Each structure stands twice: as C-alpha cells, then as structure tokens.
Amino acid sequence: MRNAAPFxxxxxxxxxxxxxxxxxxxPDAFFLDVFTTGFxxxxxxxxxxxxxxxxxxxxxxxxxxxGAAAYACALLTSVAGWPLPLAVAAAVLLAAAVGTxxxxxxxxxxxxxxxxxxxxxxxxxxxxxxxxxxxxxxGGYAWGGEGGxxxxxxxxxxxxxxxxxxxxxxxxxxxxxxxxxxxSGAGLILRAVAGSPITAQASGVPIARxxxxxxxxxxxxxxxxxxxxxxxxxxxxxxxxxxxLSFQAATFAAVGGRGTIVGPVVAALVLHVLFQxxxxxxxxxxxxxxxxxxxxxxxxxxxxxxTARDLASRLGGKGMRPPRRRGRNRSGEGTP
Amino acid sequence: xxxxxxxxxxxxSFGATQVLSGVTLSVAPGEPxxxxxxxxxxxxTLVNILSGLLLPDAGAVRFDGKEITRLPIDARYRLGIAxxxxxxxxxxxxxxxxxxxxxxxVDTGKRKERGGTLEDEEGPAEDLLARTGLxxxxxxxxxxxxxxxxxxxxxxxxxxxxxxxxxLDEIFSALSAADEDDLTALLRAANRDDGxxxxxxxxxxxxxxxxxxxxxVIGEGRIVRERTAW
Numbered sequence: 001m002r003n004a005a006p007f008x009x010x011x012x013x014x015x016x017x018x019x020x021x022x023x024x025x026x027p028d029a030f031f032l033d034v035f036t037t038g039f040x041x042x043x044x045x046x047x048x049x050x051x052x053x054x055x056x057x058x059x060x061x062x063x064x065x066x067g068a069a070a071y072a073c074a075l076l077t078s079v080a081g082w083p084l085p086l087a088v089a090a091a092v093l094l095a096a097a098v099g100t101x102x103x104x105x106x107x108x109x110x111x112x113x114x115x116x117x118x119x120x121x122x123x124x125x126x127x128x129x130x131x132x133x134x135x136x137x138x139g140g141y142a143w144g145g146e147g148g149x150x151x152x153x154x155x156x157x158x159x160x161x162x163x164x165x166x167x168x169x170x171x172x173x174x175x176x177x178x179x180x181x182x183x184s185g186a187g188l189i190l191r192a193v194a195g196s197p198i199t200a201q202a203s204g205v206p207i208a209r210x211x212x213x214x215x216x217x218x219x220x221x222x223x224x225x226x227x228x229x230x231x232x233x234x235x236x237x238x239x240x241x242x243x244x245l246s247f248q249a250a251t252f253a254a255v256g257g258r259g260t261i262v263g264p265v266v267a268a269l270v271l272h273v274l275f276q277x278x279x280x281x282x283x284x285x286x287x288x289x290x291x292x293x294x295x296x297x298x299x300x301x302x303x304x305x306x307t308a309r310d311l312a313s314r315l316g317g318k319g320m321r322p323p324r325r326r327g328r329n330r331s332g333e334g335t336p
Numbered sequence: 337x338x339x340x341x342x343x344x345x346x347x348x349s350f351g352a353t354q355v356l357s358g359v360t361l362s363v364a365p366g367e368p369x370x371x372x373x374x375x376x377x378x379x380x381t382l383v384n385i386l387s388g389l390l391l392p393d394a395g396a397v398r399f400d401g402k403e404i405t406r407l408p409i410d411a412r413y414r415l416g417i418a419x420x421x422x423x424x425x426x427x428x429x430x431x432x433x434x435x436x437x438x439x440x441x442v443d444t445g446k447r448k449e450r451g452g453t454l455e456d457e458e459g460p461a462e463d464l465l466a467r468t469g470l471x472x473x474x475x476x477x478x479x480x481x482x483x484x485x486x487x488x489x490x491x492x493x494x495x496x497x498x499x500x501x502x503x504l505d506e507i508f509s510a511l512s513a514a515d516e517d518d519l520t521a522l523l524r525a526a527n528r529d530d531g532x533x534x535x536x537x538x539x540x541x542x543x544x545x546x547x548x549x550x551x552x553v554i555g556e557g558r559i560v561r562e563r564t565a566w
Contacts, residue, residue: 185441188430192438195427199435202387202421203493204413204442259429 012262016172023164032160034276035269039167040229042268043174044245045252046261047221051099052250053258054182055214056194057106058115061122062222062249064102065095067241069223070230071129077152078143079136084154088227095223096216103215107208110197119243126241148237151230163232170228171265174221179261181217190214191259244286251293257305267304340365340500340533341386341417346395348381355381357557358395363501366531370544373554379537380422382554383505386535387419388412399501414442418494419503422537424486426478432489433474436461439496461496468492468522484515491522495532502526502534508543516543523547 023032048062069091076087102121106114133144143149181187192200193207201207230236239245249264252271256263271292275285300307342362348355355378363369373379384390386397388409397405399415409419427435440461465471468488473481481489487507494502504523508516524547526532538544544551553561 188434189438189441191429192427192435195429196425198389199421199425199427199493200438201408201410202389202413202419203439204410204497205438206410 015266016168019168020165023161027161029160031277032164034273036160036163036167036232037229037276038269038272039164039171040225040232041248041252041272042265043171043228044222044225045249045256045264045268046175046178047218047225048246048249049218049253049256049258049261049264050178050182050221051214051218053253053260053264054187054194055190055211055218056259057103057211057214058111059102059118059215059218060115060243060246060250061102061118061120062218063241063243063245064118064122064125065098065219065222066226066229066245067125067129067236067238068098069095069226070236070240071149073227073230074149074151074236078150081152084152084231088224088231091227092220092223095226096220099215099217099219099222100212102219103212104208106215107211119246122241122243122246126238126243129238129241146238148235148240150235153231153234167228167232170224174224175261175265178217178221182259182261186210186213194259248289251289253303254293255296255303257303257307257309260303260305263303263305340400341535342398343382343386344396344398346382346385346392346397348378348385348390348392355557356385356392359554359558361552361559363533363535365500365533366527367533367550368527368548369533369535370548370551371535371537371554372539372541372544372551377554378557379554380505383419383503383535383537387417387503410442413497413499416497416500417503418497418499418501420487420490420494420505420507422506422509424490426481426486426489428477428479430478431475432465432470432478432481432485433458433461435478435489436464436492436496439493440464442497464492464495468495469518484511484518487511487515487519488522491519495526498530499532502532504534504536506537506539508538508540520547 019035022035026032044062044066048059051057051059051062072091072094073087076082076090077084080087082090102118105121106117109117129144129148130146133142135141136143182190189200189205189210190213192203193205193210197207226240229240249268252268253264255271256265256267258264271289275288280288296303302310340363344360346356346359359378359382361369371379371382381390385392388404388407388411391406395405396403399412399417402415404412404415407415427438430438437458462471462474465474468491470485470488470492473485478486478489490507494504502523508519511519520543523534523536527534536544536548541551549564551563552559553563
C-alpha cells in the first residue's frame with residue numbers, strides 16, 4: 001500500500017519507454033554496455049533491498065549469492081558441460097539455497113551482528129575464489145583465481161542491442177517480481193518484523209521462518225542477476241563475490257530509499273551510468289559512492305523515495321494513502 | 337475446574353537475583369483475574385514467562401492441558417494466548433490497518449481452511465479497528481498514534497487471534513480517564529461476549545476490583561495473597 005506510491009502513475013512507463021528508445025538515439029556500444037551492466041546491477045540492488053530494506057536484515061555479504069550463481073553458471077557450462085538454461089536455473093537455485101543458509105545462521109542475530117555474519121561469509125567465499133586455480137584440461141590455461149572461470153556461451157558475440165534489451169527485460173521482470181513480493185502478505189509481515197520484531201512475534205509471526213524466506217527470495221533474485229552478469233561479461237570472477245559489490249548494492253538502496261524496491265533500481269541506474277559514463281578510474285568511483293552514501297545518510301536518511309514521501313505527506317496530510325483496491329466505511333458502503 | 341492456563345512452581349533468577357521463587361497460579365476459562373504487586377515484585381517477569389517471552393529456570397506452564405513451558409510467544413499466540421506490552425512497540429512504517437492485518441495474516445490454519453487470501457483479512461481487520469475505536473485512524477502510521485490509541489491498537493492486535501486468554505501488562509497505565517473508561521468497556525465486552533479469560537497486571541486496586549473476579553497479589557517473587565470476594 002504505502003510502497004505503491006512511487007510506482008503509481010505513468011512514471012515507470014515513461015522511464016521504461018525512454019530506456020527502450022535510448023539505443024535508437026545513441027547506438028554507441030560503450031554506452032549500451034554501461035546501461036546493460038547498470039540494468040543487472042539495478043536488479044541486484046533491488047534484491048539487496050528485499051533483504052536489507054523490506055526485511056530490515058542489514059546484509060553486507062549480498063555479493064555471495066550473486067557471485068555463487070555466476071561461478072555456478074561458469075562451472076556448470078564450462079566444466080560440467082551443462083546446457084546454458086539448465087545451468088542458469090541451477091545457479092539461481094544454488095543462490096536461493098545459499099541465502100537460506102545465511103538466513104538460518106543469522107536467525108538468532110540482530111542488527112550489526114547480521115552485518116558482521118554476512119560480511120564474513122562473503123569474504124570467505126571471495127578469498128576462496130581468489131586463492132584457488134585449477135587446470136580444466138591438459139595443456140590449457142589455469143582457471144580460477146583473479147582471472148575467474150569462463151562461461152561456455154552458445155553464441156559467439158552477442159550484439160550490444162540484444163544484450164541491452166535482454167537485460168532491460170530482465171530488470172523489468174525481476175523488479176515486478178520483487179515489488180509483488182514486497183507488497184504480498186509475506187512482504188507485509190517482513191516489514192512488520194523489520195519494524196518491531198517483538199510485536200511481530202507477539203502477533204504470532206514465526207520470525208525465524210520469515211527471515212529465512214527474506215534471505216532466500218533476495219538471494220534468488222541476486223543469483224539471477226549474477227548469472228545474467230556472468231553471461232554478459234562471459235566469465236565469473238572473484239570481483240563478483242567482493243565486498244565492494246555488496247557495498248555498492250547497499251549504497252544504491254540507501255540512496256534510492258530502503259524498502260521501496262523502485263528507489264534502489266533508479267539509484268543504481270543513475271549512479272552507475274553517471275560514474276561509469278564519466279570513465280572514472282575504479283578508485284575514484286569507490287570514493288564517489290562512499291561520498292554519495294555519506295551525504296544521503298546525513299541529509300536524506302530516507303533516501304530519495306523516502307524524502308519524497310515525507311514531503312508529500314507533509315504537504316498532503318499525515319495519513320498513509322489508502323489502498324486502491326477497495327474501501328468501505330462503517331456503514332458498509334463502498335467507496336470508489 | 338477446567339484450567340486453560342496453569343503455572344506450577346515457576347522460578348526465575350537473573351544472575352544472583354532471584355525474581356520468582358515457586359509461583360503457582362491458574363486461570364479458568366473466561367475468568368477475569370488480576371495480578372497486583374509493588375514495583376520489582378516480579379509481575380512482568382511472570383507475564384513474560386506465561387506468554388513465552390522468557391523461559392523459567394524451573395516449573396511448568398500448561399495451557400488447555402498441554403505443556404507449553406518451552407513454546408515461544410508466537411506459537412502461544414497461535415494457540416490462543418495473546419499478550420499486550422506495558423510499553424507498546426509499534427511498527428513505525430506500517431499503518432494501523434496493516435498492523436492488525438499482520439496479526440490476522442499469520443497462518444493460524446484458519447485462513448487456509450477457508451481458502452482465503454490476505455485481502456480477505458481486510459474486512460476482519462476493519463471490524464476489529466471499529467470495535468476498538470480506531471477505524472477512522474486506520475491509514476495513520478502507527479508511529480504517529482497517541483498513547484491511548486497505541487494501547488487500543490495493542491488490544492486490537494491481541495484480539496486478532498480470538499484469544500482464549502489475554503495477558504495484559506499494565507495496559508491502563510499512563511492513560512487519560514476517557515481512554516481508561518473506553519479500554520475498560522472493551523475488556524469487559526471481550527470477557528462477557530467472547531468468553532475471553534484475562535490476566536490483568538495493574539497497580540490500581542480499584543480498577544482490578546471493578547474488572548476482576550479474583551486478584552492475586554505477588555510479593556518477593558511469590559503469590560502471597562489471593563482475594564476472591566469484596
């Protein structure tokens with residue numbers, strides 16, 4: 001109900017329309033690639049928001065399901081010789097299983113301890129990926145380590161246009177799925193758990209089960225983004241498991257507005273395209289992300305969407321927007 | 337007498353401090369019971385143990401003949417034991433209607449039996465809010481409610497599971513006279529119309545006398561007196 005506001009009206013349709021038209025007005029391969037990566041990162045940021053925003057479980061290891069799915073995709077296609085669709089499906093399931101495991105481990109923890117647990121889990125996986133190399137066959141190059149593992153793609157060179165539109169379609173579908181989840185009964189209960197675990201528990205909510213559900217769903221979407229990323233760049237690398245990536249997702253969510261799904265998607269797209277489009281060196285980008293996060297936390301703690309909502313509620317009264325579906329008054333009369 | 341809730345020999349210590357030492361009590365179906373005692377006598381600790389928020393060091397809690405000593409608070413709610421908190425902890429980002437829907441949405445098995453969806457709970461949620469006088473504020477964020485409205489919301493949330501037993505921890509403290517009258521009427525109605533038993537913790541003897549058939553007095557970690565007639 002409350003989260004419906006940013007997605008109401010024609011804004012999303014207008015945004016998608018502009019993105020659909022963009023390649024026609026600017027067919028530059030570099031910018032198309034920047035946007036394609038941006039779409040995948042935006043889906044990843046929204047998946048962080050399912051766990052860290054909607055459910056309030058502050059995760060700093062969200063790159064783990066993203067990278068696990070990327071590596072699974074690479075290993076299953078290149079080493080095990082699985083067909084790509086089957087490998088992608090298995091990768092997403094693996095990511096969901098990883099998320100469920102992390103959720104189960106973090107169940108008795110709260111706040112900063114969840115952050116520390118997820119941070120440690122992600123770093124263990126990252127170090128394992130960096131430190132392990134192997135030879136896939138006689139006389140070949142070593143795989144693994146910093147160089148990562150290639151994905152065996154059934155196509156040779158995907159056109160920037162097809163990659164762009166496929167990634168955009170994925171972002172739209174994934175965002176829609178995550179929005180539906182966040183507005184479902186489970187999403188409502190997760191927002192309750194995030195707001196006051198003790199009241200939720202006293203209302204009959206088995207919070208451990210719902211925490212696991214949040215991690216599983218968020219990780220499945222992160223895994224889908226990770227598999228898509230591996231297909232786009234053609235390999236899984238240790239960067240897919242890095243703390244920097246987890247930090248980026250958390251930054252996008254904080255800037256866009258935690259718990260809104262749409263906010264992190266928009267923030268990820270704008271910040272990624274802006275910083276990447278300026279061709280800044282990686283160190284400068286990290287600095288800019290950190291500065292953006294600091295400014296947001298200091299001056300707009302609710303993020304862009306949260307601040308816009310606060311302004312709207314101050315201007316239009318303090319009540320939340322009633323549901324569109326139906327309404328009634330005490331005499332049972334329906335309202336349009 | 338059939339006892340939906342009984343506690344026997346409940347003992348609890350925090351470090352070297354013994355808070356409860358062998359508390360035994362029972363509440364019959366539909367019985368309004370009061371719990372009175374000075375500050376630090378162990379009322380809230382006892383309430384936390386009876387509602388499943390704390391585990392006792394020794395002793396047993398039974399409900400409807402079943403041992404529930406180690407059952408957590410959410411499972412006890414689904415069995416029909418609902419509690420309110422002395423200091424309400426509202427959901428800051430949820431509206432009043434959503435807060436009640438959370439309590440109704442939890443799978444008690446009843447919703448699945450009816451084959452209903454979450455949207456089907458909106459009607460019962462609005463009915464509960466109308467009953468507790470919060471209907472006009474159903475779209476107001478919980479964080480913006482007054483103390484009196486927060487207590488009403490606590491009450492509505494507790495009633496959502498159609499409880500057999502309500503455990504009310506100082507629900508009347510820091511309320512205006514009007515809010516106190518309204519809550520008293522609500523509690524009487526729940527007891528009279530739905531047959532809901534309650535254990536009401538309060539510092540206010542006249543209020544306890546007006547609402548309860550039996551008053552237990554707790555002191556130094558044990559039930560020291562029981563009054564049934566006045």
